[in-house]
Amino acid sequence: MKTLHIADWTPQALSVALTLAEKGLPFEVEHHDWRALAQALEGFTATLEPGNTLEGEFPLLVDGDATLCDSHFILEYLDDACPEPALRPDDAYGQWRLQALARFLGERVAPAIASLGVSRRFADAPATTREEPDMLRATSLPRERRDAWAAALAGPISPHLRDESQRKIGLFLERIESELDTSGGPWLLGTRFTLSDIAAFVLAKPVFEASLGVDFAPGARAARWFEQVAGRAAVASVLADQTMAFLPGPEHARWG
Amino acid sequence: MKMTEKPVLYHWEPNANSGKPMLALAEKGVEFTSVYIDMLEFDQHKPEYLAINPMGTIPAMTHEGHLLNESTAIMEYVDARFEGPSLRPSDPAERWKMRWWMKYCDQYYAPCASMVAWDLFTGPRVRDKDPEELKARIDAIPLEERRIAWRKAIYGLFSEEELAESRRRVMEASALFEANLEGHDWIVGNTFSLADINAFNLVYILPHMAETMKLPSVDPVRTPRTMEWLRRMYQRPSIKTIWALSRGSMGIDIDAEANREFA
Ligand SMILES: N[C@@H](CCC(=O)N[C@@H](CS)C(=O)NCC(=O)O)C(=O)O
Numbered sequence: 001m002k003t004l005h006i007a008d009w010t011p012q013a014l015s016v017a018l019t020l021a022e023k024g025l026p027f028e029v030e031h032h033d034w035r036a037l038a039q040a041l042e043g044f045t046a047t048l049e050p051g052n053t054l055e056g057e058f059p060l061l062v063d064g065d066a067t068l069c070d071s072h073f074i075l076e077y078l079d080d081a082c083p084e085p086a087l088r089p090d091d092a093y094g095q096w097r098l099q100a101l102a103r104f105l106g107e108r109v110a111p112a113i114a115s116l117g118v119s120r121r122f123a124d125a126p127a128t129t130r131e132e133p134d135m136l137r138a139t140s141l142p143r144e145r146r147d148a149w150a151a152a153l154a155g156p157i158s159p160h161l162r163d164e165s166q167r168k169i170g171l172f173l174e175r176i177e178s179e180l181d182t183s184g185g186p187w188l189l190g191t192r193f194t195l196s197d198i199a200a201f202v203l204a205k206p207v208f209e210a211s212l213g214v215d216f217a218p219g220a221r222a223a224r225w226f227e228q229v230a231g232r233a234a235v236a237s238v239l240a241d242q243t244m245a246f247l248p249g250p251e252h253a254r255w256g
Numbered sequence: 257m258k259m260t261e262k263p264v265l266y267h268w269e270p271n272a273n274s275g276k277p278m279l280a281l282a283e284k285g286v287e288f289t290s291v292y293i294d295m296l297e298f299d300q301h302k303p304e305y306l307a308i309n310p311m312g313t314i315p316a317m318t319h320e321g322h323l324l325n326e327s328t329a330i331m332e333y334v335d336a337r338f339e340g341p342s343l344r345p346s347d348p349a350e351r352w353k354m355r356w357w358m359k360y361c362d363q364y365y366a367p368c369a370s371m372v373a374w375d376l377f378t379g380p381r382v383r384d385k386d387p388e389e390l391k392a393r394i395d396a397i398p399l400e401e402r403r404i405a406w407r408k409a410i411y412g413l414f415s416e417e418e419l420a421e422s423r424r425r426v427m428e429a430s431a432l433f434e435a436n437l438e439g440h441d442w443i444v445g446n447t448f449s450l451a452d453i454n455a456f457n458l459v460y461i462l463p464h465m466a467e468t469m470k471l472p473s474v475d476p477v478r479t480p481r482t483m484e485w486l487r488r489m490y491q492r493p494s495i496k497t498i499w500a501l502s503r504g505s506m507g508i509d510i511d512a513e514a515n516r517e518f519a
Contacts, residue, residue, distance in 0.1 A: 048432060048435060048436055049353070049356050052360065052432060053356070054359065054360065054363055054364055063349075065349075066349040066352070068349070068352055069356070070355075070359065073355045073356055073359070076351075076352070076355065077348050077349065077352040080348035080351055080352075081348040081349075092333050092336035093320070093322050093324075093333070093337075095332065095336055096322075096324055096329050096330070096332065096333040099326070099328070099329035099332055100324075100325065100326040103326050103328070103329065103362075106359075106363075107363060143424075144425075253363070253367070253401065254367065254368075254371070254418065254421075254422075255367035255368070255370060255371050255401075255422075256399060256401030256402040256403075256404060256405040
């Protein structure tokens with residue numbers, strides 16, 4: 001049995017659940033309180049990666065002996081380990097497109113969505129949620145992760161970071177349009193529904209549903225793609241039970 | 257797999273992002289047409305090159321009518337598309353680990369080492385060109401992120417704080433990298449993979465930066481396993497193949513490195 005460890009249904013946690021559901025793979029979910037997240041991570045120190053992953057502390061997928069982190073690589077792992085139905089293109093060029101897009105989503109888009117989402121979530125959170133969560137003191141977390149948490153809990157993001165996040169989301173919407181244009185649709189990489197659709201969908205969701213406190217105007221083609229993903233049976237069944245929430249995500253690239 | 261045309265690779269020195277597909281192609285035994293792009297002459301932002309790769313970054317590869325950029329994704333393409341020894345483990349969890357380490361290198365370890373090197377090496381190397389020409393060259397950079405990086409390097413605008421943070425991260429990352437090599441020869445265990453190729457292109461310069469850039473991250477005392485791993489890498493014939501395409505900017509004697517003795 002696979003166990004998905006999460007601290008809230010972040011976009012990344014949802015992407016793993018969506019992939020498991022698309023593949024029809026049974027799994028359990030274990031929730032960890034984000035306030036005690038450093039403690040929760042202490043259960044995963046047998047390998048070096050979980051405590052050092054750039055994406056944020058969760059999700060983690062435990063599958064037999066393997067503890068896997070970084071959502072896009074979990075998705076690829078699932079497609080490697082359980083190839084049916086295939087969720088990547090069969091050809092090398094299609095796989096390159098999938099990975100180049102994943103890099104863009106993880107490096108440019110995910111930080112922007114997390115910044116805006118977290119700012120909204122914690123900006124006027126009641127003081128109790130801000131009381132000394134343990135990760136701010138946990139020396140087991142890399143310093144930049146503690147800093148990310150401290151910044152999130154300190155209040156709304158700076159105007160500069162807000163502008164930068166909006167700029168990146170603008171690039172994201174253009175990229176969805178251009179991928180659909182290149183592939184001819186209906187999915188991002190063409191006629192096969194792939195991990196790219198899942199990875200982009202979870203980031204597009206708060207943008208399309210205007211839950212980031214910023215208005216964006218997605219193009220018609222992107223809007224149609226979004227509806228089609230949302231309408232898939234596996235996607236709809238996961239989303240019926242879960243609401244997305246934001247936690248400090250990957251940091252914005254410090255070096256182009 | 258059907259016979260396929262020769263790819264064209266646009267690259268700078270066998271280092272950082274350029275070195276990744278160069279070394280992957282060499283390991284795979286794939287013949288390719290090499291086009292040297294002189295990064296210090298800003299060849300990567302010239303119209304001829306932007307017509308090929310509008311992102312204005314190196315490396316880029318063209319093959320069968322497609323443009324490929326993003327060095328790590330290009331390496332996976334090379335392994336998937338061409339015949340030759342497999343450069344990705346077949347076990348799914350090992351493949352996951354290969355990808356995890358490549359991202360850690362690409363988005364944490366390498367950019368931090370790079371910032372230090374651009375401040376002390378790349379910036380000073382181009383700084384004394386004509387100021388008007390430099391300004392025009394910066395304005396011609398398509399990606400905003402790269403424009404900012406060049407501006408900071410050329411005019412020495414990295415803040416003390418960001419440089420110190422990058423140095424701290426190089427120290428952290430080199431320690432984690434060392435810890436991961438415990439008990440096995442290669443990053444993913446006992447299988448040589450794209451992760452080793454990726455990391456080599458970033459790590460090999462670090463022992464040489466210890467004194468010149470006062471960054472003592474990788475050396476025989478602090479990171480002995482990493483030094484042994486580097487030597488194993490230098491002993492691979494593929495290194496000779498790609499160094500033949502170098503114009504010497506990295507100043508590395510690969511034979512000496514392959515025969516390095518440790519006390
Ligand atoms: N994510 C890209 C980054 C490419 C990149 O930034 N390459 C650097 C050289 S290592 C570059 O093009 N620098 C030249 C410039 O910024 O003008 C990749 O992995 O290929």
